[in-house]
Amino acid sequence: MTRFMPENNSYDAHARACSDDDLWGQVKRTVNGKPLPDAQIAMIINRVSTQLALDKSDTLLDLCCGNGALSTQWFRQCTQGVGVDASPHLIEIANTRFAGDGRDRYIVSEALSYLLSTPENAGFTKAVCYGSLQYFSRERAGALLSALRENLPTLQRVMIGNIPDRDRAALFFNSDRADNVDLDSPLSPIGVWYSARAFSEMAEASGWQCEISMMPAEFHASHYRFDALLSPMERASQ
Secondary structure, three states, X not given: OOOOOOOOOHHHHHHHHOOOOOHHHHOOOEEOOEEOOHHHHHHHXXXXXXXXXXXXXXXXXXXXXXXXXXXXXXHOOOOEEEEEEOOHXXXXXXXXXXXXXXXXXXXXXXXXXXXXXXXXXXXXXXXXXXXXXXXXXXXXXXXXXXXXXXXXXXXXXXXXXXEEEHHHHHHHXXXXXXXXXXXXXXXXXXXXXXXXXXXHHHHHHOOEEEEEEOOOOOOOOOOOEEEEEEEEOOOOOO
16 A cells, blocks of 8 residues: 655556546555455544544644545544645545535645645644655655644644554565565655654654554554654753
C-alpha cells in the first residue's frame, strides 16, 4: 500500500489512470491490488478518531490527504477540516466529492511547503498524516515534524499512522530478504522504514512527546507497521 511520493510523479499519474469511482485504488489503499474491505477502512477511521480524540471543537489538518475519502470521515467529527496533497487530480476529486458545503477545504500543496507557509494563527487543534510520512526522506520527515511544532503552536495532538516498522521488516518480506532491500529510500514501494525507537527520537528532537502503538491483530498491516501519537513537549522557560 503506497501513498504520497514527493519526488515521484507516478503518484498523480496512477490516480489519473484509475476510474473516477475507485476511491481506494486512486490512493493505493489496497492489498494485492484490491481495495481494502470496508471493515479495514473502518478500523483506520476509528483508530485515528480515537487517538486524536476528535470532537466538534477541533479544526483538523490532514497532510497528504489524497482524494479526501478518509479525510471527510474525520472532518465530519470536527468544526472544520483542511486537507493538503501534492496531487492536483486527487485534490480535484476531493473538492468535487467532499467539499460541497464549503465548510472543509482541500488544497494542492506539498505538505512541508504548506506547513512552512501557514500562519501561526491558522487555528488547527489536531493533525493527521496517515500512511504517507515514510515517502519523505528522513531529513524532510524530521523537518515536517519540526514545522508542525513550530508553525502550528495550537496543535494538541498529531497522529502519524501506518509507519513501516524496521524491526519487523522480515515479517513483511516473509524471509531474510529484508537484508537485501533498501529500507531507507523514500522512493521504494514501502518508503522509509523506522524502528519505533528511531521514530520516537526524531519526534522528540522536533519538540514532540511520542507514544507508539500497534493496530489490532485483525488489521491487515498490524504485523509490520506502527502508529505514533504526538503531543507537544513543554517548552523550556526563557
